Amino acid sequence: MEYEILKKEINNGVALITISRPKAMNALNTRFFHEMDHCIASVSSEASVKVMVITGEGKAFVAGADIAEMVHKNPEEGTAFSRLGQNTFSSLEKMEIPVIAAINGFALGGGLELAMGCDFRLASTKAKFGQPEVNLGLIPGYAGTQRLSRLVGMGDALYLLMTADMVGAEDALRMGLVQKVYEPEVLMEETMKMAATIAAKGPAAIKQIKSVVRQGMSGSFHEGEILEANAFGSLFGEGSEGKEGMTAFLEKRKPNW
Numbered sequence: 001m002e003y004e005i006l007k008k009e010i011n012n013g014v015a016l017i018t019i020s021r022p023k024a025m026n027a028l029n030t031r032f033f034h035e036m037d038h039c040i041a042s043v044s045s046e047a048s049v050k051v052m053v054i055t056g057e058g059k060a061f062v063a064g065a066d067i068a069e070m071v072h073k074n075p076e077e078g079t080a081f082s083r084l085g086q087n088t089f090s091s092l093e094k095m096e097i098p099v100i101a102a103i104n105g106f107a108l109g110g111g112l113e114l115a116m117g118c119d120f121r122l123a124s125t126k127a128k129f130g131q132p133e134v135n136l137g138l139i140p141g142y143a144g145t146q147r148l149s150r151l152v153g154m155g156d157a158l159y160l161l162m163t164a165d166m167v168g169a170e171d172a173l174r175m176g177l178v179q180k181v182y183e184p185e186v187l188m189e190e191t192m193k194m195a196a197t198i199a200a201k202g203p204a205a206i207k208q209i210k211s212v213v214r215q216g217m218s219g220s221f222h223e224g225e226i227l228e229a230n231a232f233g234s235l236f237g238e239g240s241e242g243k244e245g246m247t248a249f250l251e252k253r254k255p256n257w
């Protein structure tokens, strides 16, 4: 598929996806979701890729769903557009490899929902976060009502959703919405460094972390313990990554994954 909105670069086991629709502040339209679905499938099929990073070009990460496209929709089309985005962001969550959002600027509405579909978020000091849907007489439609409260807790979620306040990176850090904040000129360098750090770890262990933590969140603590024990055991087979990692430690050498 030829991409019009996404740019995909793969280097040293890291796929960097840049959303580039600067004339509309990278707003998410139907085309974006088709490209992103394709991109998720194609990156997932490349065994050499260990981490994916998503960022935006220009002064926005993503300023929301495309209002100019949405305004013409009827209720059925609105629901379908919501399901399209929910499915794409759910596919992001289900990717076996970690996905990091590098938030360079505005992450509003559907843009914040995209960032929340990633595994964690790094932000520039210039980033701005918000769920401004109520300004438009709308609510989030890409699972923002569900992910935000799980990430930041009920109070901060309802505050952001009901006021449409735009908050800066320091507030986002305090809420736990982002994990690190960097000066704009080093955001991508630091993000790629972090991606490289993760890409150098045991790849099966990293995939198991993602899977067990994410699956565990939707079940009971005890079910999560069982998931963890089974995943832990899976790393011990003959010729497994765990055996190699532990042997390398004891032999005082780098593991050969």
Ligand code: CO8
Pocket (backbone or CB within 6 Å): 023, 024, 025, 027, 063, 064, 065, 066, 067, 068, 078, 079, 081, 082, 085, 106, 108, 109, 110, 111, 132, 133, 135, 136, 138, 139, 140, 141, 142
């Ligand atoms: N959709 C379409 N176009 C947009 C969007 C958007 N979300 N955001 C910005 N643009 C366009 C502007 O219309 C403008 O276009 P033009 O130059 O042709 O007039 C261009 O981008 C530049 O924008 P501004 O001139 O407004 O730039 P500023 O720097 O003054 O302001 C802001 C930047 C603060 C980001 C401002 O553009 C803004 O407030 N944008 C809208 C933010 C918003 O409300 N986002 C939420 C959208 S709703 C949503 O995301 C719901 C998700 C769930 C959908 C479920 C489907 C049913």
